[in-house]
Amino acid sequence: MHELMITESILEIALRYAQDAGAEKITDLYLVIGELSTVVDESVQFYWDFVSEGTAAEGAKLHFRRIPAELLCQACRHAYSLKEDLTCPKCHSNDVRIITGREFSLEAIEVDQAVPETRAAKENEVLS
């Protein structure tokens, strides 16, 4: 349900970074989503086409990198993946920590640059 707001937030961040880089068009977005972050890829993808319409990110492809939930037992240091029972499968301790699986971020975007190199553009200005 909250994927609409999340998708709008992703768009806002991507557009800001693209603008700062002087890019005309965003072609790809790379998202990192942990297993425990309760965000549904399909739902974000569904909203994406609507919210990106008419922006520099229209038609950009969303790439999802799913991070599995990994736990670390504090008693015996055994590392394991999340399953139905959270307790350590080796020593059955309750004292476990979630190491990965909560991630939820936009890690990169790919853009088409109007000006190939910002530095080159500046040099050109100086030369002319």
Next chain:
Amino acid sequence: MSQRITVVEKILGANERLAETNRLALDQAGVFGLNLMASPGAGKTSLIEHTIRRLADRYQIAVVDGDVATSIDADRAAAAGAQAVQINTGGECHLDAVMLQEALAQLDLPSIDLLIVENVGNLICPANFQLGTHKSVLIASVPEGDDKPYKYPGMYQGVDALVINKIDLQPYIDFDMDYFRRGVEALNPGLVTFPLSCRTGQGLEDWLAWVGEWVERGR
């Protein structure tokens, strides 16, 4: 020409920054803010009613009520003696920092000691959206079943206290308290829990003492 730009930003960063602003507003006014989350029917509104009735002689209490459509819950809070603001989320499954900010603008914060935010009944989405309250509390209830920590780990991880409501129904329901608590302990080690029954009043004193202690600290 294609170029990759590294983005170092949390997707919900804007909400988190706004939550910080809300927190600051509460701190400056000396208000202790509680965010109550639960599945529908766990007893959020009942617990709020009892909390208001029992603490209203000591503290000024306000309730911000998040609901998809009606104002039934806010009406119950007002009847129990609190200032109440209703937020109809219009179908949204959670409250966010923007909604709370709008609600705070309708309250006379300096006159308030305790702000109780009743989030939308849902065990998934509210966990992702910080509001700026000081403590998040999850209300579980015995009829929901003992497997909830295992099914909704995100919610159980992010809270500062857990109320286990309707314990008077335990004799009639297959609810393995040890299994339930093992899941809670794995997700949120040392979490303070309040087994209670809003119906019989059993266990309410400990909950009220905990809330009272935090209100005093925030003043």
